[in-house]
Each structure stands twice: as structure tokens, then as C-alpha cells.
Amino acid sequence: MASQVNKLSARRVETLTEPGRHSDGGGLYLAVSDTGAKSWVFAWVRSGKRNMVGLGSFKAVPLAKAREKAAEARQAVERGEDPRIVLKPASAAPAAVVTFGDEATAMMESLRPIWRSEVHSRQFENSLRTYAAEIWNRPIAVLNAVDIKNMLLPIWSEKHETATRVRERTERVFAHARAHGRYEGFNPAAWQGNLKDLLPKGKRVVSHNAALPFQLMPDFMAKLRSSYGQSYRLLEFIILTWVRTGEARGARWEEIDVTRRLWTVPGERMKAGKVHVVPLSDQVLRLLGNQNRPESGKGLVFPGPKGEELSNMAAAMRLRKLIVGMKHGETPVEATVHGFRSTARTWAGEVTDTPREVAEAALAHVVGNAVEQAYSRGDALEKRKGLMQAWADYCFSPVAPAIDATSLAA
Structure with a gap:
């Protein structure tokens, strides 16, 4: 236990605002939170492990009283006892232990x-x-x-x-x-x-989701379409609609308007908390047509075996199987489900003349200025319909087609 005690003055205790623990010596500290709240803490070491116990707020426990409690705690440590038990008032009624x-x-x-x-x-x-x-x-x-x-x-x-x-x-x-x-x-x-x-200084790594090169999409989609199972269809739906996994897993029949060829994702399931309207391509409509739609027209589009949402890893596990052996040049392919959004965005930027704000709106990204943000609403819907159909056509073609992008850029 430290030999020097009584380092703090009453004035110092009253005026301290710097967050952290400020030593009074002898294991007694004044702890100041980021919000400015102050409380007393007693710290001691036993068997190489540092322990702490709160002694109360500085408003309820004056400096002199805090020092008395710290002295009592030091004596308990010297006797081999636990200050947390010794400092508990004997008259206190036993309370239920809250874990x-x-x-x-x-x-x-x-x-x-x-x-x-x-x-x-x-x-x-x-x-x-x-x-x-x-x-x-x-x-x-x-x-x-x-x-x-x-x-x-x-x-x-x-x-x-x-x-x-x-x-x-x-x-x-x-x-x-x-x-x-x-x-x-x-x-x-x-x-x-x-x-x-x-804690050691952690190196914060900015990780990017591995994305399949868009040049491999036709071959990849051929493998995907020849695979059977609900999780594979979920993955196909994610790729063709540019949405996040959670948004697709929760897709419900009552959100889909086949006549208008639109899927309206409610705001509570979107990352930005805003409603997102997704135009549906011919290929997506065919996919939906092969799904088992309840007579009520309600329920999950991609339910699990017991009618529940598929696991967050369902599509990812199928993806891992599909990319085994795939290479881009001489490099083995790495890919994540979320990375298909990047794949589609890169394709739109490099292969088509799609305006940036239209592609960003298709990803449900909130873009910078008021003019760009208008594209996330209905005034860009027609342009996004063309973009989504062109993407689906590209994915379903064994050879990358030549795309007439003039209709997308208009």
C-alpha cells in the first residue's frame, strides 16, 4: 500500500474536472467520469490482481469520511480480509444479489x-x-x-x-x-x-468486405442457379437486388408488388431507418414466382424449415461452397455476401454510364447534397429500374454483354 497519504485537499476535490482516477494515497482515489460525476474508490492488490471497491459519491462522502473508510479498508487488507465485505454496514438488510x-x-x-x-x-x-x-x-x-x-x-x-x-x-x-x-x-x-x-493499444483495422470481381459474375451466377435450396435462392435475391443480408432475410410477401414490379422495404429493417423501394427485374420476378407463396399472401419470402428467418450465415455458407476453386487470373477468389454490393457498384461505375447518384440510391446510401438525395425518392425510380434490369441481364449472361447505357444516363 502506498506510504504517502492525504495528497488531495478539499478544494482540489471540489474543483477537479479532469476525467480519470486521482490518487489521495494509500489506495484512495477520486474517480471523475467523462460527464463530471465524482466518486471515491479504494484500490488494493491481492495475489497480483488489482481490486477496487466504491466508497460513495464525493457529495455524499466528504474527503475526511472517505479517508476514514480507506483506512478501514487498508486494515482489512492487512488482516487478509476483503474490504468489500468489511465496509458493508452490519445493519444493512440483506439484499438480493444482482449479477x-x-x-x-x-x-x-x-x-x-x-x-x-x-x-x-x-x-x-x-x-x-x-x-x-x-x-x-x-x-x-x-x-x-x-x-x-x-x-x-x-x-x-x-x-x-x-x-x-x-x-x-x-x-x-x-x-x-x-x-x-x-x-x-x-x-x-x-x-x-x-x-x-x-488494455494494449489496439490497431484499429479498417476492413473491407471481400468482393467478387464483376467479370466473374456470369460464371458465378451459372453455378448459383444450378444449386438448389432456400439459402441459395436468398443469395441470388440479395445479389440481384443490391440489398443487405438482413433486409433480404426479412423480406415478406406483403412488401412485394408484383404488378408494379416493386419491393418496398420498411424503414425499421433498413440501416438508415428509411423506406427503400427496390425495382424488380425479370429475373427476380421469375425467382419469386418459383417461391412457395402462402395463400394469405403474407409471410417470409425465404422462410427457414420451421417458418423462421434464415440464419444470418445461411447465404454466407453457400457462398463459400460456390467460390471454391474459382480464380481471377491466377489469384484464388475471396468473396463475402455483403461484398456483392461493391461488385454491383463497381460494375455500374466501370461498365455503364449510370450517374453516381442513381447507383448510390440503388444501394440505399444517403448521398451528399439535396439534388443527389432526390434520387433516393421516386424521381429516380425509372432510372433505377433500367439499372437493375441491366445488372440482372449481365449476371445471367455467360459472356459479358455490350451494354447500351444511354437509357441509364438520361
């Missing part, structure tokens, strides 16, 4: 009404259940920054983006616990002044 999993579940239930989709809710929960498994059943009140660091370390370098999302979600769980009086002290999953100093 991290309990708190995470409660927080997710409170957020469910405002989440964009059930898929987002499942992703949030699954990431915590998977990567926070080691703290899931532990009492949230005793967890500290070292616990969170140890939880994140196994994936911090290899799956940095995933680890970053897990940390952010974990921080939200602790914020929820603090707001409801179930956790005291500094948020142990906070980044600034906390985990940023405990």
Missing part, C-alpha cells in the same frame, strides 16, 4: 421498445452472453476495471472491433446499474482514464 447478467437483461428490456429491430436486440444480447460469459453470473457490485480488462483481453487484438462493441455495451450495463443504485463508484468499463490505460 451482471441480471443487470444486462434488465437494461436490454428497458431499451427494447426503442431498438430499431429484434435483430439488433439479439445481436446486443448475444455479444454480451458470448464475450462477457466469465462475469455474467458474478455479482455486479463486486466487479471492477481489472475484471473487465481480463474479460476483453482474449479478443482485444484478434477481434478488436467486436471487443470495442462489447466494451461499449458493458459500459452501458454498468451505467444502468449506477443509475438504479446497484453499483457504486467509477464505471469499470469506461474508456478514458480507465481501460484505455489498462
Whole structure:
């Protein structure tokens, strides 16, 4: 335990605003959050592991009282006891132990009404259940920054983006616990002044989804069309409509107007949260005509065996099989389902004279200025119809056709 104590003055405690932990000595720290909230924390090391316990907010616990609690905690450490137990008031009525999993579940239930989709809710929960498994059943009140660091370390370098999302979600769980009086002290999953100093510097890699070269599309589509199964048809639909996997997996018959040759994707299933209208080519209409449409005209277009949405990996797994042995020149092909959006966009830019704003609208991208944004509405629909039909014709041709792009550029 540090020998120098009483480093902070009452005035210093009152005026400190810099986020982080500020030492008073002897294991006592004033923790300042990014929002300016201040609380007392006592830290100690046992068996090489750093532990922390909250002593209360600085408004409720004056500096002198915090030092008394820290002294009591130091004595407990010297006796080999746990300060978290010793500092608990003897008269306090026993309370139900709330685990991290309990708190995470409660927080997710409170957020469910405002989440964009059930898929987002499942992703949030699954990431915590998977990567926070080691703290899931532990009492949230005793967890500290070292616990969170140890939880994140196994994936911090290899799956940095995933680890970053897990940390952010974990921080939200602790914020929820603090707001409801179930956790005291500094948020142990906070980044600034906390985990940023405990975790190795992660190299943030900007990854791009591998995309099949558009020159290989006719051959690839021939292989795809000769493959049978719901997941293959889903993949074909994704490619021909330029949509994201989740948007296609959730496609419903009531969203499709065969007469007008349009598919209207509701905003809650779109990344940007806005309705997206997709023109349907002849090839897509034939694909839909071969699907089993319920008499009610409602339900999923690509249901799983039990009527559920197909797995997020269903199309990806089929794609892996299809590209085995494929090469672009001498280079083995790599591809992802999401990468077909890039494939189509590159084809439109290099093979056709399609205006940029029309191609971006087909991808449901929000483009820069007001003039370009108009193309995401109905005034560009006719141009997008021509683009989608030309793309489907290209994909279904064994040899890349010569494209008359004048009708697309008009």
C-alpha cells in the first residue's frame, strides 16, 4: 500500500474536472467520469490482481469520511480480509444479489421498445452472453476495471472491433446499474482514464468486405442457379437486388408488388431507418414466382424449415461452397455476401454510364447534397429500374454483354 497519504485537499476535490482516477494515497482515489460525476474508490492488490471497491459519491462522502473508510479498508487488507465485505454496514438488510447478467437483461428490456429491430436486440444480447460469459453470473457490485480488462483481453487484438462493441455495451450495463443504485463508484468499463490505460493499444483495422470481381459474375451466377435450396435462392435475391443480408432475410410477401414490379422495404429493417423501394427485374420476378407463396399472401419470402428467418450465415455458407476453386487470373477468389454490393457498384461505375447518384440510391446510401438525395425518392425510380434490369441481364449472361447505357444516363 502506498506510504504517502492525504495528497488531495478539499478544494482540489471540489474543483477537479479532469476525467480519470486521482490518487489521495494509500489506495484512495477520486474517480471523475467523462460527464463530471465524482466518486471515491479504494484500490488494493491481492495475489497480483488489482481490486477496487466504491466508497460513495464525493457529495455524499466528504474527503475526511472517505479517508476514514480507506483506512478501514487498508486494515482489512492487512488482516487478509476483503474490504468489500468489511465496509458493508452490519445493519444493512440483506439484499438480493444482482449479477451482471441480471443487470444486462434488465437494461436490454428497458431499451427494447426503442431498438430499431429484434435483430439488433439479439445481436446486443448475444455479444454480451458470448464475450462477457466469465462475469455474467458474478455479482455486479463486486466487479471492477481489472475484471473487465481480463474479460476483453482474449479478443482485444484478434477481434478488436467486436471487443470495442462489447466494451461499449458493458459500459452501458454498468451505467444502468449506477443509475438504479446497484453499483457504486467509477464505471469499470469506461474508456478514458480507465481501460484505455489498462488494455494494449489496439490497431484499429479498417476492413473491407471481400468482393467478387464483376467479370466473374456470369460464371458465378451459372453455378448459383444450378444449386438448389432456400439459402441459395436468398443469395441470388440479395445479389440481384443490391440489398443487405438482413433486409433480404426479412423480406415478406406483403412488401412485394408484383404488378408494379416493386419491393418496398420498411424503414425499421433498413440501416438508415428509411423506406427503400427496390425495382424488380425479370429475373427476380421469375425467382419469386418459383417461391412457395402462402395463400394469405403474407409471410417470409425465404422462410427457414420451421417458418423462421434464415440464419444470418445461411447465404454466407453457400457462398463459400460456390467460390471454391474459382480464380481471377491466377489469384484464388475471396468473396463475402455483403461484398456483392461493391461488385454491383463497381460494375455500374466501370461498365455503364449510370450517374453516381442513381447507383448510390440503388444501394440505399444517403448521398451528399439535396439534388443527389432526390434520387433516393421516386424521381429516380425509372432510372433505377433500367439499372437493375441491366445488372440482372449481365449476371445471367455467360459472356459479358455490350451494354447500351444511354437509357441509364438520361
